[in-house]
Amino acid sequence: MPNSSPITAIQHPIFAHAKIKVYVKRDDLIHPIISGNKWRKLKYNIALAKASGKTGIVSFGGAYSNHIHALSYACKLNQLNAVGIIRGEPHYLSNATLSQASSWGMDCQFVDRLTYKHRNQADYLAQLQKKYANYLIVPEGGTNQLALKGVAEVITELDQQLDYDTIITPVGSAGTISGLISADDNRHPILGINVLKGAHYLKEEIEHLLSNQTQNLNNWQLFNDFHLGGYAKFSNDDANTLAKINQQMGITFEPVYSGKMMLGFLTLVEQGYFEAGQTVVLLHTGGLQGINGLLERKKLASDQWPWQLVQ
Ligand SMILES: Cc1ncc(COP(=O)(O)O)c(C=O)c1O
Incomplete structure (x- = not known):
């Protein structure tokens, strides 16, 4: 890279x-x-996931998220699985952003707006970590x-x-x-x-x-x-x-x-x-x-x- x-x-x-x-x-x-601030923000997260033997990365974004788009490709390049917790309905999967993200192997999980609001809450993140046990969880926007x-x-x-x-x-x-x-x-x-x-x-x-x-x-x-x-x-x-x-x-x-x-x-x-x-x-x-x-x-x-x- x-x-x-x-x-x-x-x-x-x-x-x-x-x-x-x-x-x-x-x-x-x-x-x-993986352009712009996406690569800058993902670089050391990807390195940590690899160095700590993680299976993949879980992160969050809207249906047109640049971060989700870049993350999916960065994970593909680095042999990591990618899970995107996406705010919105499954029909977004065919849009320009998510169709590419899923073609690069991202598993897009759609959640309603209320669930998405919990994306930074400790109990929600603990549940997610249980489901994706050996995954690194990266916040929205990679921040x-x-x-x-x-x-x-x-x-x-x-x-x-x-x-x-x-x-x-x-x-x-x-x-x-x-x-x-x-x-x-x-x-x-x-x-x-x-x-x-x-x-x-x-x-x-x-x-x-x-x-x-x-x-x-x-x-x-x-x-x-x-x-x-x-x-x-x-x-x-x-x-x-x-x-x-x-x-x-x-x-x-x-x-x-x-x-x-x-x-x-x-x-x-x-x-x-x-x-x-x-x-x-x-x-x-x-x-x-x-x-x-x-x-x-x-x-x-x-x-x-x-x-x-x-x-
Ligand atoms: C292209 C682009 N520029 C700028 C930003 C804003 O950066 P930040 O979220 O780190 O403030 C984003 C969102 O992450 C973005 O996708």
């Missing part, structure tokens, strides 16, 4: 106007399937301390790739931003674009994930107003704007995570948030397979958003 990703400089008239330099850390290029360790490697790579002032990342379950914060040690501001509406608990979640760190890591900020309506929500105008940006920059940012980061970032630049002379790095967290599900549900137009083929 490749371990590092390149950086790409991107241009936009408002970057020139604000006198800032902008780079994208291309974790979307890490692997055609745990081993995920932070994997994401920390983004900082190690960046430190060798360029001098930079600020890093920006999308935030869903907070594992990625917490990994960046833990490795950066207050050296650079880390800005998170929250892709969920009203998820103010994420600030506490980040603090919780960082609670075992020895020093007080406080050089970060979460932006809660760039969710475009809520998780996986966006208007046709947002999708059109993003499609144009993608075309201009030659990089695909999907509208659920990295696209919301990009649009939020452009707003911050317009608001004069960044001082002249700064170099900003946007972390592309991958997840391009999600475009297929959005095309399938007609949330994106196929003439602007090509199908993201993955084999």
Whole structure:
């Protein structure tokens, strides 16, 4: 498995106007399937499962989850069984995400929303562990301390790739931003674009994930107003704007995570948030397979958003 990703400089008239330099850390290029933060977060979980002789991995996700999609393929590559506890009904098995996950060997177990809410509760997890005795249970989105360790490697790579002032990342379950914060040690501001509406608990979640760190890591900020309506929500105008940006920059940012980061970032630049002379790095967290599900549900137009083929 490749371990590092390149950086790409991107241009936009408002970057020139604000006198800032902008780079994208291309974790979307890490692997055609296990891309972006998925590989960073799974790397040490997979290593633990293998080193401790586990039969497989059980994890959780929605019907279009990037994490579930990547986990199924990572398990296949590593001769581990994969069980996905999926929120929703069995008919989702034929969708673009889960049809691939199951073709790679994942056993998708569908649960109703109420059961899914128990996914982090000790008694539910104990029951699951009893059922899947020799399996490693990994939380939704892959977010745990081993995920932070994997994401920390983004900082190690960046430190060798360029001098930079600020890093920006999308935030869903907070594992990625917490990994960046833990490795950066207050050296650079880390800005998170929250892709969920009203998820103010994420600030506490980040603090919780960082609670075992020895020093007080406080050089970060979460932006809660760039969710475009809520998780996986966006208007046709947002999708059109993003499609144009993608075309201009030659990089695909999907509208659920990295696209919301990009649009939020452009707003911050317009608001004069960044001082002249700064170099900003946007972390592309991958997840391009999600475009297929959005095309399938007609949330994106196929003439602007090509199908993201993955084999
Ligand atoms: C493509 C993509 N980017 C970003 C995120 C957000 O990362 P995190 O959940 O670690 O906050 C996710 C969800 O895990 C994702 O699938």
